Amino acid sequence: MDVRRADHILDNLEQMIVTGSFAHGERLDEIRLSEQFGVSRTPIREALQKLVASGLVEQRPRRGVFVIEPGPVELVEMFEAMAELEASCGYLAAKRITEANLQALQDVNELCKRAVAAPDADKYYAHNEKFHHLIYEAAQSSYLRDLALRLQKRLKPYRRLQLHLRGRLEQSMAEHEAILRALADGDSKRTADELRGHVAVQGEKFHHLLSHLKSKR
Numbered sequence: 001m002d003v004r005r006a007d008h009i010l011d012n013l014e015q016m017i018v019t020g021s022f023a024h025g026e027r028l029d030e031i032r033l034s035e036q037f038g039v040s041r042t043p044i045r046e047a048l049q050k051l052v053a054s055g056l057v058e059q060r061p062r063r064g065v066f067v068i069e070p071g072p073v074e075l076v077e078m079f080e081a082m083a084e085l086e087a088s089c090g091y092l093a094a095k096r097i098t099e100a101n102l103q104a105l106q107d108v109n110e111l112c113k114r115a116v117a118a119p120d121a122d123k124y125y126a127h128n129e130k131f132h133h134l135i136y137e138a139a140q141s142s143y144l145r146d147l148a149l150r151l152q153k154r155l156k157p158y159r160r161l162q163l164h165l166r167g168r169l170e171q172s173m174a175e176h177e178a179i180l181r182a183l184a185d186g187d188s189k190r191t192a193d194e195l196r197g198h199v200a201v202q203g204e205k206f207h208h209l210l211s212h213l214k215s216k217r
Helices: 001-019 031-038 041-054 072-096 101-115 121-139 142-162 168-184 188-199 203-215
Strands: 057-060 062-065
Touching: 001 031, 001 041, 001 072, 001 142, 031 041, 041 057, 041 062, 041 142, 062 142, 072 121, 072 142, 072 168, 101 121, 121 142, 121 168, 168 188
Parallel strands: none
Antiparallel strands: 057 062
8 A cells, every 4th residue: 555655656746846846956854745645654755765766856864855856958868868778779679579579569559549549648658658668678688678767767757747748649659650660560770760759859849848847837
């Protein structure tokens, strides 16, 4: 029960941080948060530990947990790195993917379609996350997979938030279809290019993301 509560609290805290409810450098107080969420301090501690692991906050000895919010330049650099990691995973996956891997991706993609039809951006993100994890696994490179998972965890609240932008769910779904076609064709370069474009938030897309973040503050 506490684990499920911690995950719910984690999702809420992530969104509160990226949308400015907590400022950069602000201390997250366990007692105040437990009162705010109406829970004991145990799930709060669990959620804060996961936030520390993701890099959204840092634990300072004898001082507590403090928010670390990236600036626009750092954020775009992280998305650039994520796009290249995903492209590398896709490149290898197109060479190494099995029929079972491909079927699993298609199954998860069907769940993504249902979430788009709902529409439910948060449910879509949960299935979308699984979609990307399956590509990491299909690449059959544990080192690359771990790098991708680490940065994906750091960018999770931003990637989830941008799905609420108008038209983004449908656009993301179309990109999934293109990725799947490239994987099924065994086309490494095309798979890499499709994934790079899917994850990158350059230009207008990044401008919209920043504008959305500011509008929530």
